[in-house]
Amino acid sequence: MTSPTDALVASGLTKRFAEREAVSNLSFRVPTGRAFGLLGPNGSGKTTTVRMLTGLLRPTGGTVTLFGQRLDTASADALRGRIGVQTDTNLYESLSVRDNLQIWGELYGLAPAVVRQKAGEVLEVLGLSERVDSLVGQLSKGMRQKLSVGRAVLHEPDLLFLDEPTAGLDPEASADLIDYLKEMIRTLNTTLIICTHQLHGLESLCDELGIIRQGRLVITGEVQSLLRRRWPEKRYRLSAAGDPAAVRAAITAVIGAEAEVVVTGDHCEFAVPEDEAISRVIARLVRDGLGVRAVVPQYPTIQDLYFATLNDGSPS
Template identity: 40%
Template sequence: MNTTVTVSNIFKSFGKVVAINGLSFEVREGEIVGLLGPNGAGKTTTVRIISTIIKPDKGEVTVSGFNVVTNPKEVRNEIGVVFENANLYEKLSVADNLQFFGELHGLRAFDLKQRIFELLELFGLKERARDKVATLSKGMKQKLSIAIALVHNPKILILDEPTSGLDVPSARSLRDMIKRIVKEKRKSVILCTHNMLEAQYLSDRIVLMNKGKKVVEGTPEELEKMSGVENLEEVFLHLIKE
């Protein structure tokens, strides 16, 4: 399997705060990698570096072979990103939000129309296409944010705490949707979460982070076996304690 994202020994500090302290991992084609860790572990900083929003102090990151520092434009073409505070235009309709972001990506009118139709269908938003975003539930807004991230058909999807703030049924529905769509569309995914059950449910592989470093990496099953307990939550608490 080909590698789509390579993070090699990166470091990032904000003043005296060391956010990333020598982190390496890879994401292969079609794989969902969960970046799991407690608050402050460095997950968001890591995906901000991968998304070319900030630069690493040291180390190298490539996306589909493009270096994030020297080829940010090419990198941005390869990825779709959903950060925690979704950037939606509340006064515009669902379809017009997709239209707006599609145009930002320079999609041609005909392609974009097709694409919007497909995404509305895929995310169960067809009935709400003409409604203002302000009238949507939080879960639906989150679905729309992911649809927008996919509007230019990127190979890689980055999701930062996608279900935070959602109630249990909405979170469940969103997770099921993420899993179905990324497998169906063969996307590679980086999922940042502090929620162990979410990482366990969605990830093919988990990179457990703490204090800007990788603590351990493996499939959810491997991580469970490694510490001889059945629940990843135990592994998580156990490793963070050490």
């Protein structure tokens, strides 16, 4: 059942091309004002999914609901007026950066003065202000990528789809883009669907995610819940003085001989069932004359979850 707070609901979404099923029975929902990461390797079906979610490609089966209204032929034009899409970098190469944004803004019904104002803001954030009069054909791949994102956000859409938006961007530009997207979510209550296999920085952006492999959604849910489900125990990285075997023996004496303790040089990593156990581990090491140099909590990341899920195909 669709909630009035959902910006997007996909139900049983399926797409076949001849005998090949590119997307199979995808179902997920994204609440308004949240960022959802649709993650997967190249060829997993992310772009096909986005094209169905935006009405550019008709699904073989299943439905898409945007803002509580089913997406179909009759509703597509009105609903697309509320979304922004960046799925490629097809721009007007013989026109300037300014003209590209002007044309795009007018297509969305923005007044010329509003387009100029918004274009200036977007280009400033994306670091393209000095190239506003450059022909797009003269821009680097990274600059074109920035411009395609700027074009998608120009009209401040309620729902924004970005497909590999950081591809071709250097780390600084990627960080600036992620900060800009977070600000859109915070100030405009924008809902974001980001499709990518580039995972750096997603922890600070995505509230929820789904991992797609070979057209099937392997897991989906709230990021922290998925991480806790996968790694319920707290992990630590510890450095102590003394014989590594003695350090291992002291740790296992507290957390159990069956526990996995991975020793690398003078560091070891292990999991404890509760936070209080780490205090007992440190006390035991000190009692045995093994000086503790450092204890650092290890927090699993979206990248850890991504590779663990693709490696074993764990169900949700």
